[in-house]
Amino acid sequence: MSAQIEIDPKLVENYILKLASHGEYGETGVWRTAYSPEWVGATDLYASWCFDAGLETTRDAVGNVWGKLHGTHADAGSIVSGSHIDSQKPGGRYDGALGAVAALIATKALKEQFGKPKKTIEAVAFCEEESSRFPSANFWGSRAITGRIKPEDPENTIGFDGETAADAMRQIGLDPARIPEAMRRDIDAFIELHIEQGPILEEADIPVAVVNAVTGIRHYSVELRGTQNHAGAFPMDIRRDPMAGFMEIGSRAIDTAHRWGRPAVTTVGRVIAEPNATAVIPSTVRFSLDVRHPDPAKCKRLYETHESMMREVAARRNLDLDWTIQIDHKPCTSEPAIVSMLQKCAAEQRIPILTMASGAGHDTQQMASIAKVAMIFVRSKEGRSHTPEEFSSIPDIVAGIRLLAAGLHKLAY
Amino acid sequence: MSAQIEIDPKLVENYILKLASHGEYGETGVWRTAYSPEWVGATDLYASWCFDAGLETTRDAVGNVWGKLHGTHADAGSIVSGSHIDSQKPGGRYDGALGAVAALIATKALKEQFGKPKKTIEAVAFCEEESSRFPSANFWGSRAITGRIKPEDPENTIGFDGETAADAMRQIGLDPARIPEAMRRDIDAFIELHIEQGPILEEADIPVAVVNAVTGIRHYSVELRGTQNHAGAFPMDIRRDPMAGFMEIGSRAIDTAHRWGRPAVTTVGRVIAEPNATAVIPSTVRFSLDVRHPDPAKCKRLYETHESMMREVAARRNLDLDWTIQIDHKPCTSEPAIVSMLQKCAAEQRIPILTMASGAGHDTQQMASIAKVAMIFVRSKEGRSHTPEEFSSIPDIVAGIRLLAAGLHKLAY
Numbered sequence: 001m002s003a004q005i006e007i008d009p010k011l012v013e014n015y016i017l018k019l020a021s022h023g024e025y026g027e028t029g030v031w032r033t034a035y036s037p038e039w040v041g042a043t044d045l046y047a048s049w050c051f052d053a054g055l056e057t058t059r060d061a062v063g064n065v066w067g068k069l070h071g072t073h074a075d076a077g078s079i080v081s082g083s084h085i086d087s088q089k090p091g092g093r094y095d096g097a098l099g100a101v102a103a104l105i106a107t108k109a110l111k112e113q114f115g116k117p118k119k120t121i122e123a124v125a126f127c128e129e130e131s132s133r134f135p136s137a138n139f140w141g142s143r144a145i146t147g148r149i150k151p152e153d154p155e156n157t158i159g160f161d162g163e164t165a166a167d168a169m170r171q172i173g174l175d176p177a178r179i180p181e182a183m184r185r186d187i188d189a190f191i192e193l194h195i196e197q198g199p200i201l202e203e204a205d206i207p208v209a210v211v212n213a214v215t216g217i218r219h220y221s222v223e224l225r226g227t228q229n230h231a232g233a234f235p236m237d238i239r240r241d242p243m244a245g246f247m248e249i250g251s252r253a254i255d256t257a258h259r260w261g262r263p264a265v266t267t268v269g270r271v272i273a274e275p276n277a278t279a280v281i282p283s284t285v286r287f288s289l290d291v292r293h294p295d296p297a298k299c300k301r302l303y304e305t306h307e308s309m310m311r312e313v314a315a316r317r318n319l320d321l322d323w324t325i326q327i328d329h330k331p332c333t334s335e336p337a338i339v340s341m342l343q344k345c346a347a348e349q350r351i352p353i354l355t356m357a358s359g360a361g362h363d364t365q366q367m368a369s370i371a372k373v374a375m376i377f378v379r380s381k382e383g384r385s386h387t388p389e390e391f392s393s394i395p396d397i398v399a400g401i402r403l404l405a406a407g408l409h410k411l412a413y
Numbered sequence: 414m415s416a417q418i419e420i421d422p423k424l425v426e427n428y429i430l431k432l433a434s435h436g437e438y439g440e441t442g443v444w445r446t447a448y449s450p451e452w453v454g455a456t457d458l459y460a461s462w463c464f465d466a467g468l469e470t471t472r473d474a475v476g477n478v479w480g481k482l483h484g485t486h487a488d489a490g491s492i493v494s495g496s497h498i499d500s501q502k503p504g505g506r507y508d509g510a511l512g513a514v515a516a517l518i519a520t521k522a523l524k525e526q527f528g529k530p531k532k533t534i535e536a537v538a539f540c541e542e543e544s545s546r547f548p549s550a551n552f553w554g555s556r557a558i559t560g561r562i563k564p565e566d567p568e569n570t571i572g573f574d575g576e577t578a579a580d581a582m583r584q585i586g587l588d589p590a591r592i593p594e595a596m597r598r599d600i601d602a603f604i605e606l607h608i609e610q611g612p613i614l615e616e617a618d619i620p621v622a623v624v625n626a627v628t629g630i631r632h633y634s635v636e637l638r639g640t641q642n643h644a645g646a647f648p649m650d651i652r653r654d655p656m657a658g659f660m661e662i663g664s665r666a667i668d669t670a671h672r673w674g675r676p677a678v679t680t681v682g683r684v685i686a687e688p689n690a691t692a693v694i695p696s697t698v699r700f701s702l703d704v705r706h707p708d709p710a711k712c713k714r715l716y717e718t719h720e721s722m723m724r725e726v727a728a729r730r731n732l733d734l735d736w737t738i739q740i741d742h743k744p745c746t747s748e749p750a751i752v753s754m755l756q757k758c759a760a761e762q763r764i765p766i767l768t769m770a771s772g773a774g775h776d777t778q779q780m781a782s783i784a785k786v787a788m789i790f791v792r793s794k795e796g797r798s799h800t801p802e803e804f805s806s807i808p809d810i811v812a813g814i815r816l817l818a819a820g821l822h823k824l825a826y
Contacts, residue, residue: 196646197643197646198643198645198646198647198648199646199647199648199651200648203651215645217645219691219692221691229796229797230610230611230772230773230796230798230799231678231680231682231703231705231772232610232611232628232630232678232703232705232771232772232773232774233609233610233611233612233613233771233772233773233796233798234611234612234678234772234796235611235612235613235675235676235678235772236667236670236671236674236675236677236678236679237671237674237675238612238616241667241680243663243680243681243682243684244663244664244667244681246660247659247660247661247663247664247667247681248660248664250656250657250660251657251660251661251664254649254654254657254660257649258649258650261649261650262648262649262650263648264649265644265645265647265648265649266649267644267654267656267691267692267693267694268656268657268660269644269656269686269689269690269691269692269693269694269695270686270689270690270691271656271684271686271689272689273682273683273684276682276683276684276685277682277683278632278634278680278682278683278701278703278739279632279680279682279703280680280682281680281682282682288691290644290645290691290692292644292645326691358645358646359643359644359645359646359647359648360643360645360646361645383642383643383646383647384642385643385646386643
């Protein structure tokens with residue numbers, strides 16, 4: 001039987017609400033973009049909590065805040081947990097922030113209930129993940145830690161308001177030239193707690209999930225070109241209609257993902273037709289395909305299935321077909337030993353869990369390049385996120401933090 | 414055997430080119446919107462040709478130009494032919510203008526070769542059909558003749574440049590209050606010659622068609638509403654995805670029209686998704702359905718088939734569905750006696766013809782409310798229109814005018 005870890009629900013609720021007061025937006029919303037005054041307030045608060053918990057508290061060169069509980073085995077790699085402290089515009093109280101708070105509360109509870117660990121435990125609040133201020137910044141905090149920010153990136157990362165990430169950093173006393181100093185090569189394992197952002201746990205009536213993979217994601221931008229003609233005078237059988245081709249491709253891609261079953265997904269979120277007039281067969285239709293699968297082999301096969309189907313439809317309909325791949329993230333598999341350890345901890349702590357893949361991207365994907373990783377999901381009400389209405393209950397959150405703390409205990413003590 | 418009518422190809426070509434010089438656009442284009450200076454030049458030229466041909470030449474209250482060859486039976490209704498003299502922006506030399514020229518040349522040839530008819534023959538150049546200057550003006554000339562312009566319409570018909578049709582008329586000396594004077598109740602039959610604007614004659618290698626109906630047209634503006642969600646975290650099987658619903662509906666509507674075969678058509682020309690982002694299941698998709706059939710009963714059944722299919726798809730996919738009908742023109746059937754007379758004339762004149770329906774709308778649909786109607790189509794190169802590239806050959810045009818003249822001869826002599 002593993003250690004039973006006590007997590008104080010009042011403390012959890014208090015931390016969530018106090019952190020959400022920095023960038024408070026309406027009743028339950030948060031508007032807290034990277035390096036903004038609200039963000040500075042939130043990171044200062046997080047650092048003060050780390051300090052009060054007796055952790056060694058530092059802010060690295062990119063603005064991530066760390067709370068370190070030193071272990072007795074100084075040379076062993078650290079066991080790290082955390083998530084991002086920035087939000088959507090507006091977002092809610094939980095996306096990102098909950099993972100930063102959970103890491104701190106788990107570390108503080110372990111320190112209070114079990115004392116000094118063998119391996120060093122660290123809680124981290126990543127400075128940026130949402131791309132809500134700088135559209136090309138995403139994973140800015142974890143990319144700095146993993147050494148994936150290039151020297152020219154800070155000046156080339158332009159905000160929606162035209163400001164560069166470099167300028168935004170300088171305004172709050174950070175030197176973008178020093179970002180490489182944030183790089184870490186001494187992290188053994190990373191576990192991120194996050195809200196699910198989907199409906200699977202709610203549907204299953206289970207509070208918490210162990211995440212065994214983060215999905216592979218590819219964004220195709222597809223263009224179909226036909227011949228623009230009169231909607232009345234041109235018979236159906238001799239048209240080169242890119243709208244008909246698009247609708248067949250989109251329907252079949254969605255049907256394929258549906259038939260494959262969870263966790264395969266395919267989404268057509270974007271479509272632009274030209275000239276987009278009621279009585280005109282379009283000349284061109286451009287659309288997006290968002291395709292995701294967490295299993296590397298199946299992911300590849302899903303991409304290939306869609307691609308060969310698109311070629312077949314375009315050829316049969318005598319349409320010109322081009323596509324570009326705009327985002328291509330490989331699936332990130334969790335460390336099997338950590339997944340099975342977390343499953344075991346859940347059983348010992350009597351926390352009901354699902355084991356599932358994440359369909360959304362997370363900092364964990366970045367951290368996987370330097371550490372063994374896994375994630376813990378907490379149930380989201382109605383699967384909602386990126387909105388002030390996102391919500392997870394305190395009992396569910398406490399269950400998630402207890403599982404996180406038990407896992408950190410297993411890895412560090 | 415009917416009268417053999419001579420039509421001079423040089424005169425035909427000369428008239429087409431001279432008329433096209435008013436509003437000349439590039440090598441072969443025409444830009445001639447209603448009541449513009451180019452339009453005034455073209456109508457003046459047309460009137461001068463009517464006058465030179467010895468026809469009684471008048472301009473009515475809305476700006477249509479008439480050339481009248483009086484018959485001996487003064488009380489019998491007139492036999493009228495013509496089409497519109499305005500163009501798209503830019504259009505070509507043939508859409509509309511060819512029908513006005515053909516009517517004049519046929520009337521002139523009949524006068525020269527057969528003298529005074531029993532029934533009065535009139536050639537007309539309608540002032541407006543294309544809605545290229547005033548989006549809600551369409552059929553302005555033939556609507557005035559049939560009494561379908563309401564007193565408030567001239568002030569409420571606003572141009573793309575903000576000017577009213579009433580002001581545009583006043584600027585060239587026409588009084589919009591007098592439009593009702595253009596109304597006619599003494600027209601027995603109306604035959605419009607027009608380019609096909611589709612590829613059917615070219616595909617069949619036939620120069621001319623007798624048109625037995627003008628299609629019924631309905632424009633649906635459809636809205637599907639679902640639930641906006643994360644493209645990664647929401648499983649396929651529990652989505653309320655209006656894009657998936659739209660693509661299924663559009664594909665099935667197009668497939669239905671395709672399977673019904675010619676002349677059924679259905680087109681999805683327009684689609685707008687919200688928020689139209691790659692990684693987001695849309696909340697709303699709005700799209701158009703352009704549905705056409707020239708047979709009244711089949712037209713009704715095609716509309717009903719699409720409507721019940723839309724309801725079924727929306728219900729099965731748990732989507733909210735609304736539509737409005739933005740254009741609803743009933744099918745217009747040609748006078749069977751005139752159609753069979755024209756078929757007989759074509760055989761007598763040894764002109765190869767198809768008998769077909771028009772998939773585009775025409776002034777003939779308006780004229781059908783006050784007269785027996787039919788149309789003659791001339792082959793279009795590659796089925797193109799509404800572009801400077803539209804083209805019909807002089808031999809095809811001469812064949813069409815010979816058929817028109819033979820028909821007018823049968824009706825008036």
